[in-house]
Amino acid sequence: MSSKPAPRHILRSILAQGKRPWSAAEVARLRALVAEGRPKRDIAARLGRAPSSVKGKLYSLGLSIRRRGAALPAPARPSLPKKGRVTRPCLCCGRPFPSAGPHNRLCESCRKREPDPLDVPARVWRP
Template structure:
């Protein structure tokens, strides 16, 4: 019996998965599925990514905990604020979950030395600091 479960898990692990950079469509799917009472494994199955990739991407996008997202859906609210969406950072061009049109610099770039010092000349659009 345990051997059959191990074989089934191996088959699931051998399923081809996309790797590398996430597409905008995959990110949108992740955001939409996040509050629907699905495990990271189930979300990964639907998107075609591994369970750990789903968890890492959700963390990097700063998605709310699943319990919070589920409550918001139950109350008829969307899990995102109006104007919130995935946008490219104006400094590094990486995709990140932006809370609105005024949030255009990712947390990684905001934590950089140039940003922290307030040196306006250290920001190069699309090229980092």
């Protein structure tokens, strides 16, 4: 993937809002200051940026600052535990079956059978 520069109208709108894109040199300096263990306010002052801008860039780079000075990768988000199969009654035949989730409401045999041509839907279109 090639990185193309942003179109001028986008850069103008960003700069008009007072926002400044991060250069590669600033990102490298940010990483070095984080490795030194500097606080966000100090980093922001040295880079001439707002502390919220530094915080956002640290988040996008996957870095966090520890109070004691070590720069660590941001902690991974805990994954939700997967729920096991739940026994539910089939909506067609009423027999209990192991369901994979709330979306699974028909047992295996009812899902595979051919529809009965005499079954009439509750709402029938009438001209």
